[in-house]
Amino acid sequence: MTKIKIVDRLASIKSYSGVKPLEAIAEELQIPTSNIIKLDGNENPYEPLPEVLNALSSLKRINFYPDPLCSILIQSIAIKENLIANNIIVGSGSDELIELLIKAYANPYDSILSVSPTFGMISFLSQVYGIKHVTVPMQLVKDESFARYILDEAKFLDAAKHAKIVFIARPNNPDGTVLSEKFVESLVSLPILLIVDEAYIEFSNYQSLANWIPQYDNIVVLRTFSKAYGLGGLRVGYGIIPNDIRKVLVSIKQPYNVNIAGQKAAIAALSSHLVEKRIIEIKKTREWFINQLKLIQNQNKAFWIHRSEACYILLTFETPEVAKSLYEYLYSKGILVRYYSSQDMVNNLRISIGLQENMEKVIDKIKLFFKGGN
Ligand SMILES: Cc1ncc(COP(=O)(O)O)c(C=O)c1O
Incomplete structure (x- = not known):
């Protein structure tokens, strides 16, 4: 067999891994896709226009x-x-x-x-x-x-x-x-x-x-x-x-x-008039989410919040271990947030702003996590 060699500069490329498909995660967690709250790709949380x-x-x-x-x-x-x-x-x-x-x-x-x-x-x-x-x-x-x-x-x-x-x-x-x-x-x-x-x-x-x-x-x-x-x-x-x-x-x-x-x-x-309305809702939810995170933070000084002008919030944790275990905890509950494995970002999680009702669930789970509950 002839092994065809990839061009040298691409031999050790670090590929860009996009977000995992919902179906694969649903199968892994054994839950329906509709129960997954997807906040890892800065995607728009609304139904199609x-x-x-x-x-x-x-x-x-x-x-x-x-x-x-x-x-x-x-x-x-x-x-x-x-x-x-x-x-x-x-x-x-x-x-x-x-x-x-x-x-x-x-x-x-x-x-x-x-x-x-x-x-x-x-x-x-x-x-x-x-x-x-x-x-x-x-x-x-x-x-x-x-x-x-x-x-x-x-x-x-x-x-x-x-x-x-x-x-x-x-x-x-x-x-x-x-x-x-x-x-x-x-x-x-x-x-x-x-x-x-x-x-x-x-x-x-x-x-x-x-x-x-x-x-x-x-x-x-x-x-x-x-x-x-x-x-x-x-x-x-x-x-x-x-x-x-x-x-x-x-x-x-x-x-x-x-x-x-x-x-x-x-x-x-x-041509849709809904776009502007949804942006306003997402911005409102973003401010609500930041305020809720601040309340959690008053009890647990484990993280810092980045004020964001976009449809996501970055959280910086005191240690990579806390970031990772919160990521894994949320994942196990069907809540997907962005985890970073690269050395300069391991202390961080990025959470996209979803529908208000879903962000309320996220806040409940983060509270539970810091209380040591399940
Ligand atoms: C800063 C930034 N630019 C561009 C994109 C990708 O945009 P598009 O879906 O149009 O390729 C992303 C996706 O997350 C992004 O974060």
């Missing part, structure tokens, strides 16, 4: 390939966001757009800069394309109840001078903080390609930077239908992008990168 279900049930011509340019969807985004079509590109999730940007603009001798911790896709794709990923670690500061990651902005700016691509998530995943516009302005004035990932901007009290395009020709703002619009399973994201960069990405992308269901569903989602 009625407009989306309607559009999907009337899908036609799926025997033909989809529109390679997503023209109608782009028109709909342009109207909604007050942009022009030449400044919009659609991808199979914003993940695909990050990948296209790296593929198109990073040579093997270039580097990509981000803060750490941040969205894992950056280090994963850097490995895949053999590009150096440089990080500036943020510093964790804590007070009585809250923890916060703080970036040494001068250090980051300095590092950015040596990078080809700079990635920031605004709000950042996993902690939900937002870098100031003033700081982003200092980054965009450098000769770099700046990717501003706004996957969670709808949940924040900050403005999108979408209107910086086309004023600047070196910034791409990424948005997604996976979070606020609840279409994670259909994989649709978009970029607000200078026309020259858009043309480059269109020239190298897979022709049929966004399928018909995704395109139709996204168009329908843009």
Whole structure:
């Protein structure tokens, strides 16, 4: 037998393991999927939008390939966001757009800069394309109840001078903080390609930077239908992008990168009035959840809460053991939260904001855990 060797740089790649499918967890825990509270993927907790279900049930011509340019969807985004079509590109999730940007603009001798911790896709794709990923670690500061990651902005700016691509998530995943516009302005004035990932901007009290395009020709703002619009399973994201960069990405992308269901569903989602209402509910539940966590914390000083501008809350624990045992306890009860095995994050759990009634169950279980109950 001939063993075919994988290319050297990928031989020891740390793969990006996405969230486990519900069905697999239900089988493992021997409970129905409907009893699982899924808070590990920053997904939208609501049922699909009625407009989306309607559009999907009337899908036609799926025997033909989809529109390679997503023209109608782009028109709909342009109207909604007050942009022009030449400044919009659609991808199979914003993940695909990050990948296209790296593929198109990073040579093997270039580097990509981000803060750490941040969205894992950056280090994963850097490995895949053999590009150096440089990080500036943020510093964790804590007070009585809250923890916060703080970036040494001068250090980051300095590092950015040596990078080809700079990635920031605004709000950042996993902690939900937002870098100031003033700081982003200092980054965009450098000769770099700046990717501003706004996957969670709808949940924040900050403005999108979408209107910086086309004023600047070196910034791409990424948005997604996976979070606020609840279409994670259909994989649709978009970029607000200078026309020259858009043309480059269109020239190298897979022709049929966004399928018909995704395109139709996204168009329908843009027309729904429920989206805004659900965002308001999620933000309300987020504040309620933080207050409840604070009450638990008054009894048990075992963790710190990160104030978040996104649809998740990061908790930093005193020890990795507590983080892990709370994760395992919640898992055994069918509550899935994000656990981190990497050394710099082992003290943390990230909990997505779900439906209010489910977050109440989560709070009850966390209380029980700290009381030593079952
Ligand atoms: C910061 C950030 N950007 C992008 C994504 C992925 O978005 P999409 O589903 O559009 O690929 C995620 C997913 O969790 C994320 O946390």
